[in-house]
Structures are given as structure tokens and as C-alpha cells.
Amino acid sequence: MVLKNALARVNFALRNGTLRSIVEQDIHRNITFAATLRHLDTKFGELLRKRTPIIASTKVKCLGEESLNRPVVSEFRERVKERFRPHPSSRIIILLPCSARKPYSMSRSHIMFRNAIRKAGSSIFSMLSELIVTSPLSLVPRELENIHPARFYDIPVAGSWSEKEIEITSNLLSNVLSRYQEDSIIINHLHGSGYEDIIERVREKSSVEVIDTSYKAPPTSHQSLQELSEALVNTKERFSLNQTEKVISNTKKIQAIADFQYGPETGKRIFHGKIKLKGRYPRSPQIFRDDKHIATMHASTGYLSLFPAYTEEISKISLNKLDFGADYVSGSNIYAPGCLKADTHILPEDEIFVLYENDVIATARALVSGEDMNKMTSGKVAEIKKKKR
Structure with missing residues (x-):
């Protein structure tokens, strides 16, 4: 009966995508489990990362330091490092603490931060x-707060950071900050010993000016919020209006999600001109460009689906292509014998572009990783979403 219940628990977790969560929960009760997971992450972490979906809607319950090696967490950090591109208009960088409620912008603390930012004037948001x-x-750009796993993770807050957490976070933060323009200014609104250690390491690696606004008191205190507003007012005056490009926040958000999902520079390539969203949560917003419906943002995951007719604009630079052996896909599935070559960045559940001689003929949902697509000789590798008419 015990074995039957254990197997039922595992099967349920497999169906719901929560197996890693129950494994991390169990290792705190068994030393052997902990050693096994540590060995698995060390020896096979890269293999698991390339075969774990990042497009999902399951809760990511993180219990301890072992969650740093969780495949979906590692993939998120890697994509932020390799694919996130700050908008050219971004000249003022604010570092903010996380919140228990997700997305962060719905939390009480981040609403207070946003109100303090507004006191600097509406023009501040463009820069x-x-x-x-x-x-x-480690690091979640505001533009990516609604996608998985950023909107779905949860972790017990103890107020302390381990050396490994500090090292990983400071390295990623330094990498991302290096992508901003040299005359950008950092406003550090973090508070606490762990955050201080991270910022200290960032200062050592970067020559960008850092202004502290929450050093003396917690970030949500009246004093810190007042210092944040004043710092923004003073900083804004350093940049003239012609130095920054006015851009709507929704456009920056969609472009960042596209870069994260399809590859660097794809966002600005397809989401340009007049971008408008129609529909609100819990419905999936429809995205229009110059009054033409080009994509959908799924409320359940935060990710995008593009219409095949518009994928041609980014197919050459995207990282989710599958070269097919015919100019038409019959039926609703793609099988291994018809696949010529797949991008190795493809993960299960990713939206992929099916190409024939460099022309997109359909979009599909990957069932296996790109590496496995290149190795398989039989079996189903993807399901068709939309065919190009």
C-alpha cells in the first residue's frame, strides 16, 4: 500500500509537472535523497535543462539552495543572460527587491514603488x-515578470542569502548591466546584508554610477520612498528628451518577451510601429500592429503565439526553427522522418517555426527538445498550431 501510494504520488506529479517540487521536498527528510539529487544536478544538469519546458503554468515551489540548480530556474537565468536586451531608451536602472505576491507589480510594496516613481513625472517611464x-x-526584468517561471515561483523568505546565491546573482546582474549604455545610472533601492553584498560585487565590476536610496531604512519606509522620488527627479534632469526615445511600456514588454522566447533582437524586428493590446486577464490579450492582428499573449503562461504570416520577419534570426522536408504539412502532427534539422535551443512546449527552403509553412508546439529531434528516426516531434495559408 505504501509503494502504491508513492507511485500514485509520482504519477500525479509527472502529469502536473511538479515532480521536481516533491523531490526537493523529500530531500529534506532523507540524506540519501539529498545526495542523489546533488549528484543528478552536477552530472546531468545540462541534459535536464535542455529537456525541461519553460513554457508552463505550474507552480514552482522552491524550498532551499538546491532550487538554484532546478532546470527551469537555470534556463530562465541563462535566457536572461543571453537574450534580454534593454531598450535603447533605458538610461535609469532601478534595482528593486522581490515580493511574495506575483506578479510583483500587483504586490503592495511594488505599488508603493510605482507611486514613488510617478512623483518624478510621467516622462520618467520612457527612460x-x-x-x-x-x-x-537571481534577476527578473520588469518586462518578464508575467511569464513562467517568474510569475509562478515561491520561496520561503528568511532574509539571508547564501554565498552561492550572492555569487550567481551578482554575476548575472553585472552581465545584464553591461548591456546598458555607458552613461546610464543605477538607483539601488535594495536593503539588507545579502543585497549589500551583491551590490558591492557589482560596484567592483562596473564603472556605472550607483545611487543608494534605501541604505538607512527598509525600501517601503517613507524615508526610502522619498529618497527614491528625489533621486529620480535629480537623475532625470541629466538626460534631455532628445536623448531618450519615448516608447510605450506595453511595447517594451512584448519585445522583451519575444526576445526571451524566440531569440535576441526578434522583438523589435516584429513588434514595431503602433502596437496595441486588446483584452484583459483572465482572457488572453490579442496583439495588433498597425491595426493588424499578429499575435496572442497567453494569460495562462505569459508567452506569445505568432501568426505564421508574420513569422517570416524573424525566422532567419530566431532560435526555434525546424527545417522540414516538404512544402506542406499534412495532418496535425510532425514526425521525425520529415525533419531535416532543428535548432538545439528548442525545448519541449516551445512554439517553433516549421520551414521549407527558408519559408515558414506553419507554427507548431514542440513535444521534444531540438537535440532529440535531430536524433530521432521515428515518432512524433511536434503538433501543428497554425498553417500558413
């Missing part, structure tokens, strides 16, 4: 970039 410093994801 602003908000980065949330957290663990185990």
Missing part, C-alpha cells in the same frame, strides 16, 4: 528600466 533582484531566479 526607466526596473530589475527585480531575487532568488533563485
Whole structure:
């Protein structure tokens, strides 16, 4: 009966995508489990990362330092490092703490931060970039707070950071900050010993000016919020209006999600001109460009689906292509014998572009990783979403 219940628990977790969560829960009760997971992450972490979906809607319950090696967490950090590109108009960078409620912008603390930012004037948002410093994801740009796993993770807050967390987070933060323009200014609105250690290491690696606004008191205190507003007012005066490009926040958000999902520079390539969203949560917003419906943002995951007719604009630079052996896909599935070559960045559940001689003929949902697509000789590798008419 015990074995039957254990197997039922595992099967349920497999169906719901929560197996890693129950494994991390169990290792705190068994030393052997902990050693096994540590060995698995060390020896096979890269293999698991390339075969674990990042497009999902399951809760990511992180219990301890072992969550730093969780495949979906590692993949998120890697994509932020390799694919996140700050908008050229972003000249003021605000570092903010995370919150228990997700997405962060719905939390009480971040609403207070946003109100303090507004006191600097509406024009500040065009030159602003908000980065949330957290663990185990390390860094979440505001534009990516609604996607998985950023919107779905949860971790017990103890107020302390381990050396490994500090090292990983400071390295990623330094890498991301290096992508901003040299005359950008960092406003550090973090408070606490762990955050201080992270910022100290960032200062050592970067020559960008850092202004502390929450050094003496917690970030949500009246004093810190007042210092934040004043710092923004003073900083804004350093940049003239012609130095920054006015851009709507929704456009920056969609472009960042596209870069994260399809590859660097794809966002600005397809989401340009007049971008408008129609529909609100819990419905999935429809995205229009110059009054033409080009994509959908799924409320359940935060990710995008593009119409095949518009994927041609980014297919050459995207990292989710599958070269097919015919100019038409019959039926609703793609099988291994018809696949010529797949991008190795493809993960299960990713939206992929099916190409024939460099022309997109359909979009599909990957069932296996790109590496496995290149190795398989039989079996189903993807399901068709939309065919190009």
C-alpha cells in the first residue's frame, strides 16, 4: 500500500509537472535523497535543462539552495543572460527587491514603488528600466515578470542569502548591466546584508554610477520612498528628451518577451510601429500592429503565439526553427522522418517555426527538445498550431 501510494504520488506529479517540487521536498527528510539529487544536478544538469519546458503554468515551489540548480530556474537565468536586451531608451536602472505576491507589480510594496516613481513625472517611464533582484531566479526584468517561471515561483523568505546565491546573482546582474549604455545610472533601492553584498560585487565590476536610496531604512519606509522620488527627479534632469526615445511600456514588454522566447533582437524586428493590446486577464490579450492582428499573449503562461504570416520577419534570426522536408504539412502532427534539422535551443512546449527552403509553412508546439529531434528516426516531434495559408 505504501509503494502504491508513492507511485500514485509520482504519477500525479509527472502529469502536473511538479515532480521536481516533491523531490526537493523529500530531500529534506532523507540524506540519501539529498545526495542523489546533488549528484543528478552536477552530472546531468545540462541534459535536464535542455529537456525541461519553460513554457508552463505550474507552480514552482522552491524550498532551499538546491532550487538554484532546478532546470527551469537555470534556463530562465541563462535566457536572461543571453537574450534580454534593454531598450535603447533605458538610461535609469532601478534595482528593486522581490515580493511574495506575483506578479510583483500587483504586490503592495511594488505599488508603493510605482507611486514613488510617478512623483518624478510621467516622462520618467520612457527612460526607466526596473530589475527585480531575487532568488533563485537571481534577476527578473520588469518586462518578464508575467511569464513562467517568474510569475509562478515561491520561496520561503528568511532574509539571508547564501554565498552561492550572492555569487550567481551578482554575476548575472553585472552581465545584464553591461548591456546598458555607458552613461546610464543605477538607483539601488535594495536593503539588507545579502543585497549589500551583491551590490558591492557589482560596484567592483562596473564603472556605472550607483545611487543608494534605501541604505538607512527598509525600501517601503517613507524615508526610502522619498529618497527614491528625489533621486529620480535629480537623475532625470541629466538626460534631455532628445536623448531618450519615448516608447510605450506595453511595447517594451512584448519585445522583451519575444526576445526571451524566440531569440535576441526578434522583438523589435516584429513588434514595431503602433502596437496595441486588446483584452484583459483572465482572457488572453490579442496583439495588433498597425491595426493588424499578429499575435496572442497567453494569460495562462505569459508567452506569445505568432501568426505564421508574420513569422517570416524573424525566422532567419530566431532560435526555434525546424527545417522540414516538404512544402506542406499534412495532418496535425510532425514526425521525425520529415525533419531535416532543428535548432538545439528548442525545448519541449516551445512554439517553433516549421520551414521549407527558408519559408515558414506553419507554427507548431514542440513535444521534444531540438537535440532529440535531430536524433530521432521515428515518432512524433511536434503538433501543428497554425498553417500558413
